[in-house]
Amino acid sequence: MTTxxxxxxxMMLDAVAGEPKWLWSRLPxxxxxxxxxxxxxDTRLNTEPGARTKGLAAIVLLVIGAGMIGLALAQLGWVIEVIIAAILLAHRSxxxxxxxxxxxxxxxxxxxRRAVAMIVGRDVSTATPDQVARAGIESLSENFSDGVIAPAxxxxxxGLPGILIYKVVNTADxxxxxxxxxxxxxxxxxxRLDDLLNWVPARLTGGLIALAGGVTAQWPAIRTDAALHRSPNAGWPEAAMARAMHIALAGPRSYHGQMEELAWVNPDGRQVIGPADIDAAVRIVWKxxxxxxxxxxxxxxxxxIF
Known part of the structure; x- marks a missing residue:
């Protein structure tokens, strides 16, 4: 069986089964x-002096540990590899x-607001319906990259060492x-390591969304919009989704009670959006x-074959 x-x-197992509650209610x-x-x-090593060096040591330990576990599990055969990889993908959830x-x-x-608060880190306690929908679409776009395309x-x-190393670094970030x-x-x-590991997948995700949304001709504009995002990677899937749906994403939002005046992605796009737009974004991600x-x-x- 090839990788x-x-x-x-x-991917197909994850799409069908998702995250079975009966399993994860019994096992971590x-x-x-x-x-x-x-x-x-974090508890043991995050102390001064030398916190940055200790943080580097921590991430090295995590990478080595994940890689060794992946190598050991890979010896159990392709069926186990399929199951573990499906667990580490997060498309259906x-x-x-x-x-x-x-x-x-x-x-x-x-x-x-209650539903979107489960998937975003920003303050949505006073969010308008437009802001709630925007937050959902942004989370969908970014996490399609982080949770599906990057681990894949x-x-x-x-193989298993690769996906486990990515997941532990992403968790640490x-x-x-x-x-x-x-x-x-x-x-x-x-x-920094998470940014590096997501560099190629984020741009692949942007390309997939642009292709699914029929806006590959707008790639120069997508590239320009992506640069407006504060993240070196998250802007790519969000910019592609914004262009595919003709909407504006990002923009001002509240974190920990303070408003941050972030740039709009696709600023000329429609800002009045709602649940139907979330449904449309979900369809694009499925495509x-x-x-x-x-x-x-x-x-x-x-x-x-060959």
């Missing part, structure tokens, strides 16, 4: 275990969480990579996923 075909099976999810490891290193935002908005603004890419490159006083130094290595799966299957079959 590409193994990945294709894992791998992401939870990774979070515990990151938290333990992402779709379900974002679809819940549209469903919530159709009931009330409050329900929409690193599985293709490095989400926990200690923010520029808070506590993690400005200790989380520096995690944040993008289908394009990725088709390409992976094609490569896998070619390698298997």
């Amino acid at each position: 590409a075909l193994t990945l294709a099976l894992a 999810h791998p992401a939870v275990l990774m979070g515990r490891a990151v938290g333990a290193l 992402l779709i379900d969480h974002v679809a819940a935002v549209a469903q919530g908005l159709r009931q009330s603004t409050g329900e929409g 890419f690193w599985f293709l490159i490095g 989400s926990m200690i990579g923010y520029l808070t006083p506590r993690h400005a130094e200790f989380g520096w290595a995690a944040a 993008s996923w289908g394009l990725a799966l088709t390409a992976i299957l094609f490569v896998g079959v070619l390698i298997w």
Whole structure:
């Protein structure tokens, strides 16, 4: 079984099964275990002096540990590889969480806020329906890259060790990579390595969304819009989605009670959006996923035959 075909099976299993609650209510999810490891290193090593060096040491330990676990698990055969890779992909759960935002908005603004608060880090307690929908679409676009295309890419490159290393680095970035006083130094290595590992996948995701949305001719504008985003990577899928849907994304939002005047992505796009636009974004992501799966299957079959 080729790596590409193994990945294709894992993508289909994830799309069908998602995150079974009966399983993860009884066992800790791998992401939870990774979070515990990151938290333990944060507690033990995040001290001055030398917090940045200690943070680098922490991320090296996490990468080595994930790689060794991946190598060991890969010896158990392709069926185990498919199952573990499917667990580490997050397409179906992402779709379900974002679809819940549209469903919530159709009931009330409050329900929409509660649903989107589960998937974004910004303050949405006073968000308007437009802001709730925008937050949902942005989360969908960015997390399609971080949660689906990037882990799939690193599985293709490095098998189970590759995807596990990516996931543990991404988990570390989400926990200690923010520029808070506590993690400005200790989380520096995690944040930089996460940026590096997402550099290619983010641009691939932007290309998939542009292709699915029929806006590949607007790639120069997408590239320009992506540069407006504060993240070196998240702007690519968001800019492609904004152009595909003719809407404006990003813009001002509240974090920890303070408004941040962030630039608009596709500033000339429509700013009045709602649950129907979330549904449309979900359809584009499904098409993008289908394009990725088709390409992976094609490569896998070619390698298997020849």
